[in-house]
Amino acid sequence: MxxxxxxxxxxxxxxxxxxxxxxxxxxxxxxxxxxxxxxxxxxxxxxxxxxxxxxxxxxxxxxxxxxxxxxxxxxxxxxxxxxxxxxxxxxxxxxxxxxxxxxxxxxxxxxxxxxxxxxxxxxxxxxxxxxxxxxxxxxxxxxxxxxxxxAGSHKVSANYQLNSRELFQVETIPEQLLLVGSDYIILEAAFAYSLLGTKVSIILEENHDFPFDKDILKELKRQLKKRKISLYPNTKDLRFSENESGVDCTFTNHKDETVMIHSSTIYIEEEIxxxxxxxxxxxxxxxxxxxxxxxxxxxxxxxxxxxxxxxxxxxxxxxxxxxxxxxxxxxxxxAGGKSEIDLTWMPEVVYSVPPIAHVGFSEEQAKAAGYPVKIGRYQLSGSGFAMLSGNRDGFAKVVIDEETNRILGMHIIGEGAIELISSAVIGGEMVARDEDFLFPTYPHPSMNEAILEAMEDTLGLSIHQAPKRTERKAKIVKNS
The missing domain is CATH 3.50.50.60 (FAD/NAD(P)-binding domain)
Incomplete structure (x- = not known):
């Protein structure tokens, strides 16, 4: 030396x-x-x-x-x-x-x-x-x-198990891929490999689920089904055995039935x-x-x-x-400055198909924290730009404090979600209220209008989606 x-x-x-x-x-x-x-x-x-x-x-x-x-x-x-x-x-x-x-x-x-x-x-x-x-x-x-x-995970196969750094750097596309876990890596791999022709299965162990707002979670699971990605929730007693063509995984599903899946490739969420x-x-x-x-x-x-x-x-x-x-x-x-860090409004994103982006409180978190909340949603299927671009899946959801009208959170699943979430990040940092999103003019046609429509929906005034049945009844009663 x-x-x-x-x-x-x-x-x-x-x-x-x-x-x-x-x-x-x-x-x-x-x-x-x-x-x-x-x-x-x-x-x-x-x-x-x-x-x-x-x-x-x-x-x-x-x-x-x-x-x-x-x-x-x-x-x-x-x-x-x-x-x-x-x-x-x-x-x-x-x-x-x-x-x-x-x-x-x-x-x-x-x-x-x-x-x-x-x-x-x-x-x-x-x-x-x-x-x-x-x-x-x-x-x-x-x-x-x-x-x-x-990172390291429970090693179940010497020949067919990938780690997180190998998962997206394969030299050939596998026939089957078994994913065990609920983090963003699991979801990004599931959608990507499925689109490339791999038969993908996801196993969620008992008391584990994807960490999203309940409405995002519901739409995500619909998208997984649409892509023919098999999802096995609330499983237990996972056992793995390697053979010459891959790995067999046996487990007990949420109905207490014994299930066996064979896969040529496996990835298990890692401990960091x-x-x-x-x-x-x-x-x-x-x-x-x-x-x-x-x-x-x-x-x-x-x-x-x-x-x-x-x-x-x-x-x-x-x-x-x-x-x-x-x-x-x-x-x-x-260098002598007085910089601060506050990660309250740091967005989290998943590059799934369609992508997911969220920041701030989910509806459940806001209620648990004691906020009186009102919710606004807008389905992208009602957007002219989403229709002409062929990206109609998904929606935008906003969580608003009903007393102060301050934005508490935004959750988007759909094309453009990752870019759109910055509006909520800036709004949250500026302690924005609903009027700060409702007043500006939005480019038309654009995906940006989904945020405006979701905000208007908190007031029952979204233009490009039909009123909820309860809203129609309320208007009939009011006018009678």
Whole structure:
């Protein structure tokens, strides 16, 4: 091992080059800090190379098969409906390379030093970076840890079980896929593989369900049935056995019947733990919980004032959006600013088909919290733009405080949901009331009008859907 003769001096050292890490590095550099970014493999981290981007590229590609019939309906002609998976693999490789080069260019443009290797704290203000036979020592003033998580699940098959990083990076499309669990990864895989011709089954164990508002959940299950995705709710006594063609799963269903499913490929929702084992944090007395997550406040400050943790390594929710927000805020604090983090109105999204997006309270959560609520819904099937674009599935739902008319939550399932949810995020942050959504003019025709119609529905005034029977009766009584 070759050891650097003189330790480098840096103001800020950031460990981990994923979304949180490189965002923090760029923001700190923008604010005048001398920054070193340490990454063990490739800039962009797991999110870019094995997680977020590969999975969304897979889902996006699978989703296009859903457009063929509509394209034919409006005049396009295809000799065959054929998908070449090898072409997709080449496209994905090119995409990831371009995004990685983009991050590298941004770091270079912001004069950020990037060092590759495994980082480990030597002391409270000194870190070592090992890369093969080369070893560097760096003294620092402040550090940001953004090393993410590691995942593991109950291993039931040596040959046919995929982990979350393999699930969307297969070389061939499996004939059958069995998914056990209820997180967003399960749903994204279910819809994508189903569209590509895989026979998909989902098992929900006893007392587990998808974590959505009750109306979204009902529509989601309708969509699963529409896609011929088999759903087995409230199961127990799961047993797995591997054979030469895959895995057999036997369980007891909600009717106390014994059921057996055979699948060529299986994925089980993983347990997530903080990726902190090799950082040498015990040398400094940095607080870590039993699952390896670094203990810190909502800003990311640890029990050592000059060391911060951001992103997944600081615990859930495990979202890149959180890591990016934390990265910016921590960098600004380090540079002397007074940034704050409040994740109350952080949206959660699922790239299913159709996609799901929600933020704030669900109807059930709002009622449980003691709010008197009124609900507005608008079915996308009534939207002119949804009809002309062939995306009529789904609806928008708003949850409003009946006393103050303040928005408490928004839930959307349908094409455009992920883009539309930002309206609720901004509205929630601004403590918006229903009139703040009702007063503006919306582009027509557009999916945006679904939010307006849902808001109008809280007053019984939605234009493009028939009034509820109770509303018609109320008007008849009033006019008599």
């Amino acid at each position: 070759v050891v650097g003769e003189i330790a480098q001096e840096k103001e800020v050292v950031i460990i981990g080059g994923g979304p949180g890490g490189y965002t923090a590095a760029i923001r700190a550099a923008q604010l005048g800090k001398d920054v070193l970014l340490i990454e063990q493999k490739k800039l962009g981290g797991i999110c870019l190379h094995e997680g977020c981007i590969p999975s969304k590229a897979f889902v996006h590609t699978a989703k296009q098969t859903n457009t063929w019939d509509h394209l034919i309906e409006i005049g396009y002609k295809f000799e065959t409906k054929e998908f070449d998976f090898s072409t997709f693999l080449a496209y994905r490789k090119k995409l990831l390379s371009q995004l990685q080069m983009g991050i590298e260019s941004l770091c270079k443009a912001n004069k950020i030093d990037v060092m590759y290797g495994r980082a480990s704290f030597i002391s409270a203000n000194k870190i070592g970076i090992e890369n093969g036979h080369h070893y560097e020592v760096v003294n620092f003033e402040q550090a940001i840890i953004a090393t993410g998580t590691k 733990k903080g990726n902190t084992n090799e950082l040498g944090l015990e040398r400094m007395g940095l607080a870590i919980d039993s699952n390896g997550f670094i203990v810190c406040d909502r800003i990311g400050k640890t029990n050592m004032d000059h060391i911060f943790a951001i992103g997944d390594v600081s615990g859930g929710p495990f979202l890149a959006a959180k890591a990016i927000k934390q990265g910016k805020a921590v960098a600004e604090i380090i």
